[in-house]
Amino acid sequence: MxxxxxxxxxxxxxxxxxxxxxxxxxxxxxxxxxxxxxxxxxxxxxxxxxxxxxxxxxxxxxxxxxxxxxxxxxxxxxxxxxxxxxxxxxxxxxxxxxxxxxxxxxxxxxxxxxxxxxxxxxxxxxxxLDDRVLEIVKLAVLRHGTAETAIEELRFVRAIADELHFVLRNNDGWFQYALPGQAYDNAAQLLDRLIDTGLLPELEDEAGFLLVDQAYAARCLDAFTAVQTAPGEV
Ligand SMILES: [Zn+2]
Structure with a gap:
């Protein structure tokens, strides 16, 4: 090729x-x-x-x-x-x-x-920035967001001054949206802990092509929730 x-x-x-x-x-x-x-x-x-x-x-x-x-x-x-x-x-x-x-x-x-x-x-x-971490941040916003109308699309744009800047689309159009940089750090920690558990084989295998999308983030968040609700395993 x-x-x-x-x-x-x-x-x-x-x-x-x-x-x-x-x-x-x-x-x-x-x-x-x-x-x-x-x-x-x-x-x-x-x-x-x-x-x-x-x-x-x-x-x-x-x-x-x-x-x-x-x-x-x-x-x-x-x-x-x-x-x-x-x-x-x-x-x-x-x-x-x-x-x-x-x-x-x-x-x-x-x-x-x-x-x-x-x-x-x-x-x-x-x-x-790690796109896997960003997808987790985005999915957390989509799942627990405070927006009054449903978010149809959320896109990372840039990180400046310890903030993550996104654009989001809802019924009314496109808007800017910012999160504290701490959201990224929290999601990065979550991903690290998840990798340590070895529960998601795809996280072990970083070489080669990956499809890191919303479904990927969902598998991470769901696996992490399962770990947290099983006492004594973390
Ligand atoms: Zn024409």
């Missing part, structure tokens, strides 16, 4: 006026050689179909592998797969060691389902 920026071109149809435009689809992006592509990805302008006929801009999601050797990061983004297909793709990736040869031992290899997942994991890694 060739690990460098690559693309192909397709004819894509504007969903508004059905005009056809040539669109560049990025198959792989190496952030170290193409920082401008990283920037466009984070700004969500990477694969924008800008219609010259009606002026409408449409973001096109497609499979993309994101590489950042400087941050020890490889993420395969698969918006084209169903949850079941995503799981079998994960099994497949975990059996392809050639992809991870030559990588530093603490590299972060992830499979994600959407562009928003991809962007969030880039932010986390660049700020030296």
């Amino acid at each position: 060739n690990l460098e920026t690559s693309f192909h071109q397709v004819l894509a149809q504007c969903p508004v006026c059905f005009n056809e435009e040539t669109l560049t689809i990025w198959d792989m992006i190496d952030a170290s050689t193409d920082p401008d592509l990283r920037e466009k990805l984070l700004r969500k302008t990477l694969q924008s179909l800008d219609c010259r006929n009606c002026g409408h801009a449409t973001l096109i999601a497609s499979p993309l592998t994101y590489l950042d050797p400087d941050h020890g990061l490889i993420i395969e983004c698969r918006p084209d797969l169903s949850p079941a297909e995503l799981k079998s793709r994960l099994d497949q990736l975990r059996q392809e060691p050639e992809l991870v040869e030559g990588l530093a031992g603490d590299s972060c290899l992830r499979l994600v389902a959407s562009m928003n997942d991809l962007i969030e994991k880039i932010h986390a890694r660049e700020q030296k």
